[in-house]
Amino acid sequence: MRKRHLVVALGLLGMLCVPAHAEARDISRETLPPNDGWAAAAGGTTGGAAADDAHVYTVTDRAGLVRALDGGSDTPKIIKIAGTIDANTDDDGDRLDCADYTTDGYSLRKYLAAYDPRTWGAAKPSGPQEEARQASAARQAERVVLPVGSNTTIVGLGSKAVLKGGSLQVSDADNVIIRNLELRDAYDCFPVWQPNTGGLGDWKTAYDTLWLRGATHVWVDHITASDKGHPDEKEPTYFARNYLRHDGLLDITNGSDLVTVSWSRFADHDKAMLIGNGDTATGDRGKLRVTLHHNEFESVVQRAPRVRFGQVHLYNNRYVVPDDAHDYRYSVGVSTESAIHAENNAFHTPGHIEAADLVKSWNGTALHQSGTLFNGYPVDLLAIHNAYNSGSERDLTADVGWTPTLHTKIDSAEAADREVARGAGAGRTP
Incomplete structure (x- = not known):
């Protein structure tokens, strides 16, 4: 037995070895509670x-996940993920890296030489x-893009279930x-x-950790999404722009609707969450x-979230900007025809970031806010934005x-701040 399979087997055995008086909670057949946000509608x-026993799977590697x-x-299917699954693996479970996907003579060195703006100009790369x-x-996409169909539940087992390098796409x-x-x-x-892009050009990446595209009735709960392992801030600069390797953590686009995202943690990332992907997507x-x-x-x-068109209820969330943040841009983005109803959210920032920095608008016209705490003090984000916008x-x-009208109990920002710090993210008790 390969070493990694032995580790997985031992991990599964550990999850089964619970005291006789304890009953492990099985969340795999749980459904969204009534009134818990927009995903409870309709x-x-x-x-x-509703999955039958033949469509309940416990998976420990990419091949098993793909089959499930x-x-x-x-x-209807239930997929339970045990341990760490790496999407960048071949059918035998062996690790793949970028060199394994490279084909047809591609090299970053040649690419940079070919499309240097000083010689190539402002045209899109071709040739x-x-x-x-x-x-x-395309070779990498065949490995890492993982399509999720209707009537599916995916849950992690225990406190250390991880999908690494993959892009779940609903x-x-x-x-x-x-x-x-x-x-x-x-x-x-x-x-x-x-x-x-952006006047100066930029690097565009392909994969969100979770992408809802034309998806309806989706509940995302107690996930942790991050760039852990390869932070973009440590990537080099090419053409005077950071060589980005990651797109969104959770993007909700292309007419997706009726979504609830609860008790989750989004961390160590640039553009976290986009709701609505274009100003012209009427x-x-x-x-x-x-x-x-x-x-x-x-x-x-930035983008925590940025919203176009959608009616977004943003309540009892916790925002933490670290003391060493040098590139923070904003948290809540108000874009074309967005309608954000923000209640009782708490923000923690270092001294060089002010309350006026928390909200940014592009073609947006409205923001309802109430009960906001900024470093422990109540603030009116709307009034501050209007007084101090550029x-x-x-x-x-x-x-x-x-x-x-569809929501769970709305706590004070102070109470929610404490509860979210203790309870949000994967591995915490749902």
Whole structure:
């Protein structure tokens, strides 16, 4: 037996060896409680609770996970993840790195030489090196993109269930639950240079740790998502821009709707959560209804979340900006036609970050906020934003056009701050 299989077997044995008087709680057939956010609307969210015994799986490696996911089928299924699964592995379970995916003569050195803006200009990359990059990227995508179909529950077993290097993608699917799982380091080996992004150009990466795209009725609970292992801040700079390797931690786009994200932790990342992916995506109107409650955003640079179009209820969340943060931009992004109803959230920041830095707007017009704590003191984020915005941002109004009715008990920001610090993230008792 290979060493890693022995470790997994011992880990499973350890989970089974509980005292006779203790009963391990099985969360795999639990469904979203009534009124727990937008995912409770229109029939609620049950995931794979209806799965028969033949479609309940315990998986310990990528091959087992792929078989259980069944290509994103809609068959009711429950998938229990035990130990650490690395998506960057071959069918025998052997580790793959970026060199194993590289094909058709791609090399970063040649790519940088070919598309240096000083000689290439502002056109999109094209030609042999870009084609080789695309071919190499496709080989990695075959390994790390993991499609999740309708009527699926994915849960981590115990306190140390990890999916490393993978991108769970819930695309055009309904009724999905993902709980008690650490999602780590969706690392893109082959970022693309986009010369016209942001005026100065930027590197674009391919993989979110969790991407909801056209997904409905989704409950994400007690997950931990981060770049652990390969922080972007330690990557080099090319073309005067950080060579990013990660996209979002949780992005909710392309008309996704009726989503609840609860008791989760998002950490050590740049662009954490995007709700709505384009200012011109008018088909998102009436969709992107999302509840975020009792989540922790720690060491997140921006997008916690950034919202377009959606009706987003943001309550009882905890934000922590570390003392050494040098690149923090904002937490709550108010973008085109967004309607954010923020209640009783707590923010902790070092002295060089002010309350006026917490909210940023692009074409947004409204933000309802109440009960906000900033370093232990009550603040009015709306009034502060309007008083101190740079002039490039329009004033916001408090009328977001709706009032949340689907929610659990809303605690004070002070009480929620303590509870979230103790209870958010994978491995904590749901």
